[in-house]
Amino acid sequence: MKFAFYPGCSYEGTAGYPESVSAVSRALGLELEEVPDWNCCGATAYFSLDKYQALALTARVFALARARGHETVLTVCNACYTTLRKGYETLTSDPGLLARINEALKSEGLAMDDTVQVRHMLEVLTEVLPPSIWSEKAVRPMPAWLGSSKVAGYYGCQLTRPWGDLDRPERPDMLERFITALGLIPARHSAGTMCCGASHSAVYSRACRPLVERIVRGVRRAEAGLIATICPLCQFNLDAGQIDLPAPHLPVLFFTQLAGLALGLAPEELGLNKLMISLNFTG
Amino acid sequence: MDDQELEHIFYEKENGHQILKCIQCGTCSGSCPLTGEMDHAPRELFALIRDGGIREALGSTTPWYCVSCYQCMVRCPQQIPVADLMYALKRLALSAGLACSGHKMPDMYKAFDQVTRRFGRITEPVVMARYGLGHPGDVLANLPTAIRMLGRGRIGLLPQRTREPKKIRALLASRNQEE
Secondary structure, three states, X not given: OEEEEEOOOOHHHOOOHHHHHHHHHHHHOOEEEEOOOOOOOOHHHHHHHOHHHHXXXXXXXXXXXXXXXXXXXXXXXXXXXXXXXXXXXXXXXXXXXXXXXXXXHHHHOOOOOOOOEEEEHHHHHHHHOOOHHHHHHOOOOOOHHHHOOEEEEEOOOOOOOOOOOXXXXXXXXXXXXXXXXXXXXXXXXOOOOOOOOOOHHHHOXXXXXXXXXXXXXXXXXXXXXXXXXXXXXXXXXXXXXHOOOOOOOOOEEEHHHHHHHHOOOOHHHHOHHHOOOOOOOOO | OOHHHHHHHHHHHOXXXXXXXXXXXXXXXXXXXXXXXXXXXXXHHHHHHHOOOHHHHHOOOHHHHOOOOOHHHHHOOOOOOHHHHHHHHHHHHHHOOOOOOOOOHHHHHHHHXXXXXXXXXXXXXHHXXXXXXXXXXXXXXXXXXXXXXXXXXXXXXXXXXXXXXXXXXXXXHHHHOOO
C-alpha cells in the first residue's frame, strides 16, 4: 500500500516518531512517500490570524500530493489532521474560494481538487490493514514486561473532534482496538480525549498543568503502565509535563513505538531512548 | 469600525448568527479545559454579544484561551460551532485592532506566522526564540525542558525549511489580490 506522507513541522523533533514510523511501515509493507517540499499546515495559528491564508497553506499540501498521483495524505499529528481536514471540507464546498487559491498555486504548477483526502496513520493501521496482519507479524508470546502492562490509549483532541465520523467524539475506541490487536491489554480510563493544553502549555504552563495532572491521575487509577499517544504535542505535554509531577511517572509512547515493540523491533530502532520518561524493559 | 460594522461582520460574514440559537445551557463552559482562565466563559461571551457587547467581547481573553479542543462544539445541543466562532472573534479582534493587549497568544501566533513566512515550515525552538524577544520570562521557564530535549538529540539547531520559502510568502500574499 502506498501513501503520501505529511510529517508536519513537529515530527522531526519528537521522541522517536520518525524512527518508529519508518521501522513499522517497513515491517508492515506500507510505502510512505513524503510529500515533496511540504509546507507548514498552519495549525491553529493561521485560523486565528487569517482564514484565507490558513486555507491556502492546506491547499498547497493537497495539491503537492495530487501532483504525485496520490489519493491519501497520511499524517501522524492530530493538529495536522484536523487542520488539513478543515481545509479539505471548507475548500471542496466553496468552489469560488478554491478557484482563487488555485490561481495562486498555478505559479508552482499546482492545483487542489477533491481527489486527495487526509487520514491519520492510526486509522490505516487499525481500519485499513487486515486485522490478521498483527497476529501474523507480532511476536508471540509478548515479552513479559510488555504483555503484563496495561496500556492507556490517549487520543487527545483533534482526531475525533470535531468530525465525529472517524470514531465517537466521546469515548472513542480505535486506540483500544489497536492495542488489543497488537496483543496488549488496553486500560479502561476516562482521560482519553481530555485536552493536554496543546500549544498553550508553552506560555500558560501554570494553567495547563492541572490538565496533564488530571490525565495522568485517570490513567494511574486504571493501573496502566504505559500511555500510547498519536500526536507529537500530546506526547510532549504528557511526557515532559510529568517530570514536575510526583512519581511514579508513566512512559508515554507513540502508537508506532508500541506497534514496533509488538512486532519485536529493537528499542533503538524505535527511538525509545528519546523519551524523557524512560521505558523500563525489565519491570 | 463602529459597533454596527463589527456586528455585521461577525453575524453575517463569520457565521456568528449561529449564536442566536444559543439556549445558555453552559455545556460549552462546562466542557472547556481553560474556562477558569477566561474573563467570560463561552456561554457568557455569547450572551454579551447578543446584548450588544461586541466591542467588549472582541477585547475579551476568552477566544485567546481557546485551545481548539472542540469539546464545546461536539457537545453543543444547538450545534453551534463554538470553537470556529472563537477563531472568527480572534481574526476580527486583530483586524479591528481590538484584541486584548494582556494575552500572550496573539504574540505567539504572530511569531508562528513570521517563522512560516521566512522558512515555509516552523521549528518550535525558532518560534519560541522569536516569541521570546517580547517574553523573555517564558523562554527562561522553558529552558530546563529545552536542555533535556537537547540531551536526547531532539532539538535541531537549524530551522526546517521548504525549498523556496518565497513561494510560501507569495501564496500567503495572494489573499490581497482582487477579493
